Amino acid sequence: MKSSFIFFLDDSGDLTNSISRPPAIYLTEASIGASSAFAPISSFPRHTSVRPSSTTELDAHKLVLVRHGESTWNDLNIFTGWADADLNEKGKGEALAGGKLLKDAEFTFDVAYTSVLKRAIKTLWIILEELDLMYIPIVNTWRLNERHYGGLQGLNKQETVDEYGKEQVLIWRRSYDIPPPELDESSEYYPGNDPRYANVDKADLPKTESLKLTEERFMPVWENEIAPAIKSGKKVLIAAHGNTLRALVKHLDNISADVIAELNIPTGVPLVYELDDDLNVIPNENGIAPLRGMYLGDLDDVRARIGAASFVLTSGTAERALEAAEKYALSNGWKVSIAISDAGGVPLLVKRCDGAFPASVKVAMGKAETAAQFCKSTAQLESAVNVVNGASRAALLSSPYLLMRGGVPIFLNDICCGAVGVSGVKPEEDEQVALEAVNYITSLISKL
Numbered sequence: 001m002k003s004s005f006i007f008f009l010d011d012s013g014d015l016t017n018s019i020s021r022p023p024a025i026y027l028t029e030a031s032i033g034a035s036s037a038f039a040p041i042s043s044f045p046r047h048t049s050v051r052p053s054s055t056t057e058l059d060a061h062k063l064v065l066v067r068h069g070e071s072t073w074n075d076l077n078i079f080t081g082w083a084d085a086d087l088n089e090k091g092k093g094e095a096l097a098g099g100k101l102l103k104d105a106e107f108t109f110d111v112a113y114t115s116v117l118k119r120a121i122k123t124l125w126i127i128l129e130e131l132d133l134m135y136i137p138i139v140n141t142w143r144l145n146e147r148h149y150g151g152l153q154g155l156n157k158q159e160t161v162d163e164y165g166k167e168q169v170l171i172w173r174r175s176y177d178i179p180p181p182e183l184d185e186s187s188e189y190y191p192g193n194d195p196r197y198a199n200v201d202k203a204d205l206p207k208t209e210s211l212k213l214t215e216e217r218f219m220p221v222w223e224n225e226i227a228p229a230i231k232s233g234k235k236v237l238i239a240a241h242g243n244t245l246r247a248l249v250k251h252l253d254n255i256s257a258d259v260i261a262e263l264n265i266p267t268g269v270p271l272v273y274e275l276d277d278d279l280n281v282i283p284n285e286n287g288i289a290p291l292r293g294m295y296l297g298d299l300d301d302v303r304a305r306i307g308a309a310s311f312v313l314t315s316g317t318a319e320r321a322l323e324a325a326e327k328y329a330l331s332n333g334w335k336v337s338i339a340i341s342d343a344g345g346v347p348l349l350v351k352r353c354d355g356a357f358p359a360s361v362k363v364a365m366g367k368a369e370t371a372a373q374f375c376k377s378t379a380q381l382e383s384a385v386n387v388v389n390g391a392s393r394a395a396l397l398s399s400p401y402l403l404m405r406g407g408v409p410i411f412l413n414d415i416c417c418g419a420v421g422v423s424g425v426k427p428e429e430d431e432q433v434a435l436e437a438v439n440y441i442t443s444l445i446s447k448l
Contacts, residue, residue, distance in 0.1 A: 060274045060282075061230050064107065065248065066239035067267050068123040069094035077157045081149035082191055082206075087119050094268040095123040099130030101270055101296050111137045112237040113226060115144040115244070116196050124239035142191075142200055143221040146241035150208025151181035153189045166315065176257040179210040211261060215247035222248060227279055252281050255290050263290065266305040270296040313340075313410065313418040317441060318348040325420065325437035326353055336424030336433055337364040343417050345369035353424075360423040366400075367407030367421030367430075375416040378407035379431060406430030408438050 069091025073080045087095070108131070114124045121140070128134045152160055152172065161169050172180040183190050184207075191197045191205045206213065230236055238245075242265055250260040252273060265271070273293035274282040283292040288303060295302045318340040329336050335355035340348050345368065352361045367378050374381060381403045405427035410418040420437040422430040 061233065061235065062107070063226075063230055063236040063273065064102065064109070064238065064270055065245050066095075066098060066120075066123055066127060066237065066270075067242055067245055067265055068117075068120040068239060069267060071119045079149045079152040079155050079157060079160070081147060081153040081189070082117070082145055083153055083189055084117050085119055087122050091119065091123070091267075092126060095126035096130060098123075098268045098270065099127035101268075102127065103130055105270075105296060107131070107270075108235060109133060109136055109237040110234045111139065111229060112239065113139045113141065113144060113221075114239040115146070115241060116140050116142050117145055117241070120144070120239045120241060124237070127237070127239065139225070141221050141225075142197060143218050144238070144240045144244050147211060147214040147243035148183075148191075148206040148209040149180055150183045150206075153183060153187075174261050175210065176261040177210045177212040179208040179213060182207040211243055211246065212257070214243045215250065218244050218247045219251065222251070230275070230279065231277070249291055249293075252279075253290055253292050259290055264306050266295075266302060269302050269305070272296060313342055313348065313441070315348050318418075321420070321437040321440040322349050322351055324440040325422070325433050326351065328436040329353060329422075329425075329433045332429070334425045334429055334433065336422050336430065337361045338433065338437065339364040339368040339421040340437060341365075341368040341372045341419050341421070343372055345372040345419070348418070356424045363402060363404075363423035364406070364421040366402035367404070367423060367434075368419045369421070370401040370403070371407035371409045371419035371421065372416060374401070375409050375411075377405075377409060377431070378403060378421075379405040379427075406434055408434040410438050410441050412442075 069087050071080060071085040071091055072088045073083065073085040074088065074091075078085075112124055112128065114120045124138065125134070128136065149172075157169070171178055185192060187193075190207065191200075192202055197205055204217075206217070209217070226236060226238070245265050246260055246263055249255065249263070249265070249271075252275075255263065271291065271293045272284065272295075274284065276282060281292045284294040286294040286299065288295065288299070288306065322338050322340055325338050329338075330353070335353055335357075337350070337352040337356045337360040339350045339361075342348055347365055347368065350361060350365055352358070370378050370381065381401070382405055385403050402421075406423055407419060407421040408431065409416045410420065418441075420434040422433040424430065425433075
């Protein structure tokens, strides 16, 4: 018999009043091995969006992993980790929308797994409510918790960047094996001070985690409980967190440490895997690399969400893009100033090349800010101002924005993630230099 997995992650909609209703059955980790704890095995429904390459869908087991919806701490821009933040309204809607995707595809399940954190638990409840499956057994395990962010947990992300620097924080967040600073045992966020972990060996409780350590913590519950359940024919739903799901797809798809560190799993999107009897992945032709399963829903939308979340325009990338633009300008004998901003128009890097007019620095920065904030090239804005009249034209001309050619936004799947501004030569030449930097950055994006 072939086996399949579906990874589910949450989307948007309204929460029903049943969110507070607990599931009818609760299982501990110890009870999961008993076959009597599970609902009877039934054939898994056909889902026409999934096209396995080497087996029929009726032969396949299916598992759904669900990344929880957005939490209240997302609103506050705080490192969450093992802190028990609740779902916000958007997150509740994400869970409901994900449940609707599964309902429309006629999925059903025998058992569900989740963490001991309420944002994952409530996501699961919402989905089970939508599927009318509140009665199936649920296994709560701390091994499915989010990655522990150590000493960063509970801190504002921007304040952390201000203190440690953007590059260092990105290393802690996105590297595979470099954890943040450890949490002190006296901290309110140390799990040893939380009664929900009273039965967990203190030596197993993390003070910080990298993705590698998260994977090592998660894999025992996969190997000893979830995988055997799937092999026995159970249809399994998992509601968990971004990093524990990354740990699992790393294992399933044999993804390298370098690649998994940059992988994003978007919320609200079911991801269908099909596995053979040894739980090896049967690739789906519609899979989005490096994953070999297939997301349900609009794949263009999924790609946009993956890309927008995964790409961060760092100062290092900006520096290399500026070098490419400067090289192009010098090859043409153009003396310019170049500015690269983030999505909010805040400068990441500014350089006045040899011989450029001093005033060109401020102009380049203004062009970058304008292009970023309007998500349009300054050439487009310049053309627009020439076709409006009266008060609108006066307002545009008196605004602090620079409506002159040479500012170009940087787009990732229709989402603006920054801009480049250039000044010093003819407007069309400024724009050519800016495009060199933009093309360098978009070439990097295409490799993600």
